[in-house]
Amino acid sequence: MTVEELEQRQTDELDRQRGLENRIYCCTAAGCISSGADRIRQALTDEVKAQGLEGKVEVCGTGCMGLCSRGPLVRTSKDNALYGNLEPSQAAAVVRGAAEDKEKLAPSRLDTSAPFFSKQKKVVLANSGVVDPEKLADYIAAGGYQALAKVITEMSSQEVIEEVKASGLRGRGGAGYPTGLKWELVARQPATPKYVVCNADEGDPGAFMDRSVLEGDPHRVLEGMAIAGYAVGAQQGYIYVRGEYGLAIQRLQTAIKQAERDKLLGNRVLESGFHFRVDLRIGAGAFVCGEETALIASIEGRRGQPRQRPPYPPEAGLWDKPTLINNVETYANIPAILNNGSESFSSVGTATSKGTKVFALAGKINNTGLIEVPMGTTLRTILFDIGGGVPGGKEFKAAQTGGPSGGCIPAEFLDLPVDYESLSKIGSIMGSGGLIVMDNTSCMVDVARFFMEFCMDESCGKCIPCRAGTVQMHDILNRITSGDATEHDMKLLEELAKLLREASLCGLGQTAPNPVMSTLRYFREEYEAHVRDHKCPAGHCSLNGKQGGAK
Amino acid sequence: MSRHQYSGDALIEVLHTAQELYGFLTPDLLKTIARKLRLPPSRVLGVTTFYHFFSLAPKGEHSITVCTGTACYVAGALGLLQTVEKRCHCKSGATSPDGKVSVSAARCIGSCGLAPAVIFDGNIMARVKPEDLSAELDRIGVQ
Numbered sequence: 001m002t003v004e005e006l007e008q009r010q011t012d013e014l015d016r017q018r019g020l021e022n023r024i025y026c027c028t029a030a031g032c033i034s035s036g037a038d039r040i041r042q043a044l045t046d047e048v049k050a051q052g053l054e055g056k057v058e059v060c061g062t063g064c065m066g067l068c069s070r071g072p073l074v075r076t077s078k079d080n081a082l083y084g085n086l087e088p089s090q091a092a093a094v095v096r097g098a099a100e101d102k103e104k105l106a107p108s109r110l111d112t113s114a115p116f117f118s119k120q121k122k123v124v125l126a127n128s129g130v131v132d133p134e135k136l137a138d139y140i141a142a143g144g145y146q147a148l149a150k151v152i153t154e155m156s157s158q159e160v161i162e163e164v165k166a167s168g169l170r171g172r173g174g175a176g177y178p179t180g181l182k183w184e185l186v187a188r189q190p191a192t193p194k195y196v197v198c199n200a201d202e203g204d205p206g207a208f209m210d211r212s213v214l215e216g217d218p219h220r221v222l223e224g225m226a227i228a229g230y231a232v233g234a235q236q237g238y239i240y241v242r243g244e245y246g247l248a249i250q251r252l253q254t255a256i257k258q259a260e261r262d263k264l265l266g267n268r269v270l271e272s273g274f275h276f277r278v279d280l281r282i283g284a285g286a287f288v289c290g291e292e293t294a295l296i297a298s299i300e301g302r303r304g305q306p307r308q309r310p311p312y313p314p315e316a317g318l319w320d321k322p323t324l325i326n327n328v329e330t331y332a333n334i335p336a337i338l339n340n341g342s343e344s345f346s347s348v349g350t351a352t353s354k355g356t357k358v359f360a361l362a363g364k365i366n367n368t369g370l371i372e373v374p375m376g377t378t379l380r381t382i383l384f385d386i387g388g389g390v391p392g393g394k395e396f397k398a399a400q401t402g403g404p405s406g407g408c409i410p411a412e413f414l415d416l417p418v419d420y421e422s423l424s425k426i427g428s429i430m431g432s433g434g435l436i437v438m439d440n441t442s443c444m445v446d447v448a449r450f451f452m453e454f455c456m457d458e459s460c461g462k463c464i465p466c467r468a469g470t471v472q473m474h475d476i477l478n479r480i481t482s483g484d485a486t487e488h489d490m491k492l493l494e495e496l497a498k499l500l501r502e503a504s505l506c507g508l509g510q511t512a513p514n515p516v517m518s519t520l521r522y523f524r525e526e527y528e529a530h531v532r533d534h535k536c537p538a539g540h541c542s543l544n545g546k547q548g549g550a551k
Numbered sequence: 552m553s554r555h556q557y558s559g560d561a562l563i564e565v566l567h568t569a570q571e572l573y574g575f576l577t578p579d580l581l582k583t584i585a586r587k588l589r590l591p592p593s594r595v596l597g598v599t600t601f602y603h604f605f606s607l608a609p610k611g612e613h614s615i616t617v618c619t620g621t622a623c624y625v626a627g628a629l630g631l632l633q634t635v636e637k638r639c640h641c642k643s644g645a646t647s648p649d650g651k652v653s654v655s656a657a658r659c660i661g662s663c664g665l666a667p668a669v670i671f672d673g674n675i676m677a678r679v680k681p682e683d684l685s686a687e688l689d690r691i692g693v694q
Contacts, residue, residue: 031664034675068664205620205659243567243604244660282567284602287658301562302594303601362622362663369664400621434663436621450624454658460601 001262002271003149006140013141021056023077024048024094027129028061029215030208030247031068031369036088037061040072043091051095060138063216065129067116068369075129083108115385116367121348123356124332125372128216133251136258139219145264147338148223151230152272160231161187164334167342168354173199173290173327174402174431175507176353176420182324185314186232189322194234196225197318197325199295200241200248203287204403205454207434209358210328212370214241214248217332218255222278224331226265227338229276232324237278240295243285252280287404287458291506292317292325294460305460306506327432329358349375353419363400363436366391376417379409383437394439398522402431404451404458405511407518408444427518429511443540444523445530448516449477455512466509469500473516480527481541483534490531494520552587559590562598566605575606611646611653613691615639615684616670620659623667631667632656634681638688651693 001009017023026032026041044059065073070084078097086094086108093101102109122128131138139145151160165180186194198221202210214221225237241249256278259265267275281299288294289304296318298304317323333355337345346354353375359382362368366388373382379399383389390396398408407428409416416422420430438447456470476493479485497513497520504510520527529535555561565584570576576599585592599605617623617632632643635654639647646653662668665677671687 030662030675031677034662034665034668034677071664202661203658205624206622206663207659208661208663211661242661244657282564284563284567284604285658286602298563299560301558301560301564301598303598305601360663362666363625368622368666403621434621436625436663438625442625447621447625450621458658 001264003153006145006149006270009137009140010143010146013137017141020058021053021078022058022097024057024059025062025065025075025077025129026059027063027065027071027073029064029068029212031064032071032073033247035071037072039088040074040086040091043088044074044095047091047095051092053095057095060132061134062130063128063133064125064212064370066120066125066370067110067367069367070110073110073129080112081105082110082112084110116371116388119373119377119381119386120371121356121374122372123336123345123348124213124220124329124358125216125370126336127220128212128370131217133216133218134254136219136255136262136264139217143339144219144335145223145270147335148226148230148264149270151227151338152270152274157187157231157233160227160338163342164231164337167337167345168349169330169333169337169345170353170420171327172329172333172357172432174405174429176430179326179330182314182326183228183231185312186234186322186324189315191322192233193236193321194232195318195321195323196229196232196234196237197295197299197323198225198237198239198328198331199290199292199325200239200245200328201283201290201295202242202245202328202432203290203458204405204432204434206360206362206400206403206436207432208360209370209433211245211248212360213328213332213358214245215251218248218252219259220332220335221252221328222255222259222265224334225278226269226276227334228324228326228331230274232322234324235275235277237276238281238299238318239278240281240283240289240299242283249280249282256280286460287454288460288506288508291508294506295325296323303460305462306508308505329433350417350419352421357418357430357433359433359435361387361435361437364390364394364439364442365437373418375419378415378417380414382418382435383414387437390437390439392439394441397438397440397442398444400436400438400447400515401434402429402514403434404454405429405507405514406431407514408438408447408522409518410522427514427521429514441538441540443481443536443538444519444526445477445480445536446538446541448519449474449481451515452477452512455508459508459512463503463505463509465500465503466505466512469496469504469509470512472496473500473513477516480530481536483530485531487531490527552584557588559588562588562590562595563602566595566599570605575609577607608646609650612651613672614653614655614670616655616657616660617643618660618662618666618668618670619656620663620666622663623659626666628656628667630681631669631679631684634684635688638685638693647693649694651691652688
């Protein structure tokens with residue numbers, strides 16, 4: 001396909017879509033599928049046939065629409081209505097869409113002017129819930145691959161890097177390293193070949209942003225990677241995706257095939273002199289592979305164990321060649337930056353954290369699901385306006401960010417703007433975007449123990465502080481939650497936490513004590529109640545004869 | 552293996568495919584893979600045992616994976632796991648003595664909006680209660 005043909009495809013598809021009377025979008029992300037989205041989609045398709053509306057009404061699947069707790073979700077283009085908790089029996093009414101049908105459907109109709117929708121700003125998720133992830137034409141109609149075309153025809157690789165630098169985009173994997181600088185580092189390396197890697201090994205429990213982006217808009221990630229390839233001078237890209245994400249893998253495979261067939265990837269991209277291939281690498285269930293050097297080892301077919309840095313991957317990565325590693329969400333931001341310009345991107349957010357961030361809301365919160373907000377939005381807005389607060393009239397206790405590397409944020413910081421700096425100041429991290437809410441029935445010591453168990457299991461065993469330290473810390477936390485701990489144990493716990501942080505080889509070990517440190521900082525009295533009074537204030541631990549899990 | 556030009560880098564891809572085809576990885580299978588990819592058998596075994604995904608023992612007829620990610624954990628995943636373990640008379644990571652069910656716990660299946668979630672024979676069950684699981688186990692004939 002040439003650039004002109006790309007534009008033609010966009011016009012054709014847009015014309016075709018405008019010619020339709022109604023387009024019915026069914027959310028077919030993993031969340032809605034398990035709530036029965038496939039049955040709804042089938043019922044709608046059958047109903048369109050039964051009412052003889054083929055060619056006039058189209059039923060299509062889309063990526064995540066966000067409000068997973070109300071799934072399965074369906075949206076109609078005709079009157080822009082969003083329905084939740086639909087049953088297949090309601091399909092006829094949705095397809096007909098007459099006045100009396102609307103009345104009947106009113107209880108299932110969701111108010112799209114509610115804060116859950118109005119307080120969000122979608123950049124990365126702009127196409128999620130709007131385009132069919134299995135149809136390339138849909139992505140092209142939504143302006144897809146325009147950024148890649150612009151880059152290849154109008155810009156030098158240095159100009160692309162300058163644009164990304166000017167946007168202020170920082171890595172969305174958690175640490176927040178400026179993306180433009182990383183690209184420049186790789187571009188400057190004299191060694192060839194170079195590689196572009198997409199880290200889709202989203203291992204943090206409670207995080208499903210990358211999964212949703214890959215399932216809902218796989219072409220956007222491919223486009224972002226191709227642009228990165230052009231900017232740094234790489235011809236080969238790898239996406240390292242978790243083995244657990246079956247649907248994401250399947251959609252990526254489809255997307256890569258489609259893009260290669262239409263010359264948007266592969267040799268001579270858009271009939272230019274630029275070549276870029278993308279291959280998938282499927283993870284095999286090892287959390288540590290999200291660490292970049294471990295990820296490299298895993299792509300090379302070895303055990304996913306990290307190694308000493310430096311040299312950093314931009315100098316010596318895959319097969320010791322310069323390698324650019326970015327997160328899914330980072331790549332998904334790239335097409336928007338190049339399409340709309342860096343100023344438009346950096347006009348959103350705070351002084352040091354630009355753009356938007358996708359969060360996965362889960363835990364004790366009414367509106368569980370996927371959201372995207374400008375950086376600097378307060379936690380209160382995210383959790384109470386968008387998230388709808390804590391269910392069952394219970395009290396908000398803490399929000400956990402950053403998974404096993406992050407920390408718990410207590411209620412006193414609800415008005416804190418969420419950006420990289422503010423979060424690290426209070427002992428947590430932005431992380432990849434999992435946000436888990438806990439109410440007053442959650443025991444913070446038990447939460448710390450849970451994360452320590454996670455890190456203990458997932459430690460790769462290469463360095464001793466992490467391999468032995470996590471086991472020791474877990475033992476102590478176990479003793480605390482079962483009421484056998486002494487004051488000495490508390491001291492030992494803090495000592496070990498410090499040791500792990502300073503002596504571990506990679507991020508897993510260095511950040512493993514974070515959940516303990518942050519709960520000790522804000523909920524010390526809970527630890528003390530366990531140790532001194534042998535009581536669990538939240539009434540959750542085995543101390544109260546209720547092994548976790550009791551609600 | 553020929554698709555990957557018998558390259559040692561493709562070991563993990565090959566193991567994925569082998570497990571898909573045979574259900575689990577036998578020592579003979581691993582030896583064959585090592586020979587074909589020209590890798591030391593120790594490296595193949597090392598990689599196989601490093602990753603949770605690969606299994607050296609046969610799987611049961613059915614599989615139940617209880618998600619124990621943070622969101623599911625605070626929503627009561629441990630109770631679910633205990634129910635399954637009790638009913639199937641085996642610990643997570645093992646297969647019930649009658650070979651009917653393989654039980655495992657997942658780190659996070661990324662369906663936190665549906666917590667607590669369970670994968671039953673490849674399908675995700677949302678907002679699972681112990682009774683639901685018991686009913687499923689009854690359905691497949693677990694005593």
